[in-house]
Amino acid sequence: MFSIETHLTEAVIRAVKALYGADITAAQVSLQKTRPDFQGHLTLVTFPLLRISKKKPEDTGEDLAIWLQEHTDLVLTFNIIKGFLNLIIPPAQWLRLLADIHADERYGLIAPTDDSPLVMIEYSSPNTNKPLHLGHVRNNLLGWSVAQIAQANGNRVVKTNIVNDRGIHICKSMLAWQKYGAGETPESSGKKGDHLIGDYYVAFDKHYRAEVAELKARLCAEGMAEEEAETRAKAEAPLITEAREMLVKWEQGDPEVRALWRKMNEWVYAGFDITYKALGVSFDKIYYESDTYLEGKEKVEEGLAKGIFQRRPDGSVWADLTADGLDEKLLLRADGTSVYMTQDIGTAKLRYQDYPISKMVYVVGNEQNYHFQVLSLLLDKLGFEWGKSLVHFSYGMVELPNGKMKSREGTVVDADDLIEGMIEQARRTMDEAGKNADLSEAEKQEIARIVGLGALKYFLLKVDARKNMVFNPEESIDFNGNTGPFIQYTYARIRSILRKAQDAGIALPTALPTEVELSAKEEALIQQLAEFAEVVRSAGEDYSPSVIANYCYELVKNYNQFYHDSPILREDVPVAVRDFRLVLSQNVAKVVRLGMNLLGIEMPERM
RNA sequence: GGUUCCGUAGCUCAGUUGGAUUAGAGCAACGCCCUUCUAAGGCGUGGGUCUUGGGUUCGAACCCCAACGGAAUCACCA
Secondary structure (H helix, E strand, O other): OOOOHHHHHHHHHHHHHHHHHHOOOOHHEEEEEEOOOOOOOOEOOOOHHHHHHOHHHHHHHHHHHHHHHHHOOOOOOEEEOEEEEEEEHHHHHHHHHHHHHHHHHOOOOOOOOOOEEEEEEOOOOOOOOOEEEEEHHHHHHHHHHHHHHHHHHHHHEEEEEEEEEEOHHHHHHHHHHHOOOOOOOHHHHHOHHHHHHHHHHHHHHHHHHHHHHHHHHHHHHHHOOHHHHHHHHHHHHHHHHHHHHHHHHHHOOOHHHHHHHHHHHHHHHHHHHHHHHHHHOOOOOEEHHHHOOOOOHHHHHHHHHHEEEEEEOOOOOEOOOHOOOOOOEEOOOOOOOEOHHHHHHHHHHHHHHHOOOOOEEEEEHHHHHHHHHHHHHHHHHHOOOOOOOOOEEEEEOEEEOEEEOOOOOOOOOOOOHHHHHHHHHHHHHHHOOOOOOOOOOHHHHHHHHHHHHHHHHHHHHHHOOOOOOOOOOOOOOOOOOHHHHHHHHHHHHHHHHHHHHHHOOOOOOOOOOOOOOOOOOHHHHHHHHOOOOHHHHHHHHHHHHHHHHHHHHHHHHHHHHHHHHHHOOOOOHHHHHHHHHHHHHHHHHHHHHHHHHHHOOOOOOOO
């Protein structure tokens, strides 16, 4: 693919050789986009070259500029401000660049081949005792997007999900359902399965706390100190005791408990599937902790035999990571049961058996940074090739204006409610604008879905993933300004123009006119379009959907300015100009769509 | 206390292989622009000691050191 920057960089290297007799590398050529307040497209910063030229910045710039003008067709004119050589690229180069972009339906994206590296991306990984909330939504959208971006950079991608389907938390829901459920099912109640299970998790907590309060009061009355009474009550309340007994039965494979567990998990999965589908995310392979939690033991035993791990007198197994600057880490309890870390080792083992993974990416919140630091070391010690280079894609929390979401305080933002609310809001905005009168109800609803989800997804993905972010439920998510709908709207407008052109019998030119005068805005738009390839590359390198989001916004913002003062289909526009503008618009739409699709955001043809 | 991350406009956020006098958007506030390709748009006004203090250099929001403020983590929970 033709790139003005690449050619210019090479030319500068030759110029420095010719003028000053020195060999420099591409890395030493500081070429950047010219700032908007100056004349030019690209700027060569000559300060770093002064040591070579042994001349003043102005003279060095002039030497180089004149050489470039004489020996290449890349420089029309130039201006120099101190160490900044601003280059104006001839229009023919921009037209050539646009023609290249126009010819490539998937400009900027690299298609994977059978030999491409295999990247496995783990995301979502929910517990099965309650429905998904806003924090999970951020995880799911980031995971999906990171997978799309990895693929766009020429990797084969396997999306995976490890479902935490076992443990005391599920037993709590199961127990509460047995006690207070009266046989309620998703069918009988009309509730989504995950919400039904979540309700019983809450019910457990409510009754448990009542028991604790009662028990504590009795113990205090018997003369026990308050603090001790509270600890005792929490540990010995009948409900928690029963839940623990249930977990033991589960581990023993008690048929009745297992059957209930299977039934209730199925309800949850059915509920999750609806949410996943609404979010537009999916997985290539799903792992369940009930299948993997025993697998890690074998690996730990192996490490023990190799002398990587140590067994203590009580029988527990530890990894000593003090040499790596970390602590000692428990891998097996004294009774031989596994812990979280053991499970992750087991899961890694299974994945390695299933796929020839070259890189593993875990999309998991930043509260687990330490865990993944340890996991990386352990997997490496155990001989997993990708262990050392595993990527913990560590993202920040979604907070409310008053701080964290707390289920106790009922401030958890439910994923399903949020999605539904966004779609409804999109529909209202749409109906008020009244541009949808000729559409069928189904079409209206489909656009509302695309726009509502676009708003939600863009809102969560435009922010740097590493950072904690704030979501204000009162203000809700905007549809104006730097938002998904703003970008979708621009796309829909372009599509509308293209439809109108077609209706008027104007064929979209396959080849660009060669003789067109370009405005500065138009040249800048082509330049920006061309940058998409580099943006995708950089988003892939940094695992950063927000880079794509911000690029799309900037592109669309600039297009809107162009749109505002450049007529396209009006009578007085010369044919060559009209054709050029149609092609430019079409390619802006194309690139924006490709970019937004990498975020999992769909683009409406109308809105 | 140790480790990691963060601190940019009233609010939410861009801006890191250091670059140009005047640090950008959006929201909120206040103006202007629809008989003209979709006004979910465009244009404008006001709003900042880039937490603070040192250092590195031709040049620092960005790199280094320290302080202050906030978050996460340092579980035989997952």
